[in-house]
Amino acid sequence: MVSSGRPRSDWSGSGGMRKVVLGLGFWVQGLRCFPWMAVIFFLKDGLKVDPATLQLLQNSANLPMVAKPIYGLISDSFYIAGQHRIPYLAIGALLQAVSWLAIALLPQSSMSFFTITIYLLLGNLGASIVEVANDAIVAETGKPSTSSSKNSQSSSSGELQSFVWMALSIGGVLGNLLGGLVIDRFSAQAMFLCYGILLAIQFLVTISIHESSLKLPKSASDVGIRKQLSQLLVALQKPEVANSITWFAASYAIIPALTGTMFFYQTQHLKIESSVLGISKVFGQVAMLLWGVAYNRHLKSIPPRKLISAIQATMAVFMVSDVLFVKGAYQKMGVPDSLYVVVFSGFLEVLYFFKILPFSVLIAQLCPPGCEGSLMAFLMSAIALAMIVSGYFGVALASIVGVTGNNFSGLPHGLIIQAACTLLPLYWSSCIHDDAKPKTKRKEN
Known part of the structure; x- marks a missing residue:
């Protein structure tokens, strides 16, 4: 077969089955927002929890994500x-x-805060295992090989990252759109049942595929967990890896999240309808989808430090905008609360995740061969732990400024503190490895 002069990425040429596995996997994970929207409204309206309890559950349910390095190893x-x-x-x-079907089929009388927490933990355990395996496939596929140039492999890595990012975003768009439309028409358990059936279908499709059809790079089997742990520790001892991951996790952990508080403010105080919140999340997911396209076409050549720092600063700007929103400044300008929630709140919610795309591409390129699953799992675990810490800080901040389910007078002060904390990591952004530096090579004798 005659090859064209233009380099072609391996995954798009001979690894079509990889696109099926990864596309389905990330799309289904993106749809997780569909049952989770039902969970949030069920806790608020069904179990009558307060904002602090809601946010504690939202973050504590992510504890299985912290153990991702174990799953990766x-x-x-x-x-x-x-x-x-x-x-x-x-x-x-x-x-x-099993988790979502159990919640769906559980009698309404036996549904309690404790019960739903246990099943959500089980569901997130399964989700974290899936994410580890998917991230490992992406990292393995994006590894530089001796038969390909560095530039073409870097492009291939960014291409595949953008592909799965878009699959995740499309799932998020569909999940939030459907969630917003049906949340007032169907019971929460009916929504759990639909998602559980979809996961069962994913399971059946997955077991029908053999890994050899994915054409993954060859690696030695039965390496042993001790050897694998040793390889992971070696990778984490590389300054460019350790410093980058440390900064990235800290850039999330240091921000006190006020998601539960804002949800109650929008639904309890402003009386925003659930359909509007669903459209807001759809807008955010569309923004994520467009971000994946824009990154792949125009932004992946920008040094990651510069791009990630710009996103961090933009987050702070939107948080200051939220202060003006809560104070009623936009309403006085004629901007309806619902419009602000759809556009600005929807965008800020996903803006938190924009920097994950360029950073995961960077780490995939820095990852030594043989520990792709372990290192990518460690990264996602660090992000999950950072977000849990961020959520707990948010609960503490809401308490300090005196925000409750019925009193939001201290919310502007909390948002100002949140914006200030978002800017702090910019002072240490030099910790992010800048892949622009290796391009200037010294001549060796």
Whole structure:
């Protein structure tokens, strides 16, 4: 076969099955917002929880995500029937299906805060295992090889990252759109049932695929968890890896999240309808989708430090805008509250995640061969832990400024503190590895 002069990425040429597995996996994970929207309204209206309790549950349910390095080490080290990615995708999908179907079929009388917390933890355990396996496949596929130039491999890595990012965003768009439309028409348990059935279908599709069809780079099997842990520690000892991940996690942890408080402010105080909140989240997911396209086409050549710092500063600007919103400045200008919630609140909610795309591309390029699953899992675990800490800080901040389910007078002060904390990491942005530096090479004798 005659090859064209233009380099072609391996995943788009010979790894079509990879697109099926990754596209389905990330799309279904993006749809998780569909049942979670029902969870939030069920807790607020059904179990009558307060903003602090709601936010504590939202963040505590993510605790299984913190153990991602363990899942990564296991998937890198132990093969099941000669495979080390597909079986873990199947296990994760099955755990999620069991979790959501159990909540859906549980009698209404026995539904309690404790019960739903346990099942949500189980569901997030399955989701974290799926994410680890998916991230490992992406990292393995984006590894530089001796047969390809560095530039073309870097482009391929960014291409695949953008592809799965867009699949995730499309799932988010559909999930939020459907959630906003049906939340007032169907029960929360009906929504749980629909998502549980979809996960069961994903499980059946996954077990029907053999890993050999993914054409992943060859790696030695049965490396052993001790050897794999050693390789992960070696990778984390590289300054460009350790410093970058430390800064990235801290840039989330230092920001006190006020998501639960803002949800109650919008629904209790402003009486924003659930359909408007759904449209807001759809707008945000569309923004994420466009961000994936824009990054792949125009922004991946920008040094990650510069791009991530710009996103961090933009987040602070939108938080200051929220202060003006809560004070009623936009309403006085003739901007309806619902319009602000749809556009600005929807965009800020996903802006938090914009910097994950360029950063994950950077780490995939820095990741040593053989520990892709472990290192990417460690990164996502660090982000999950940072967001949990951020959520707990948010609960503390809301308490300090005196925000409750019925009193939001201290919310502007909380938002100003939040914006100030968002700007702090910019002073240490030099910790992010700048891949523009290696381009200037010294001549060696």
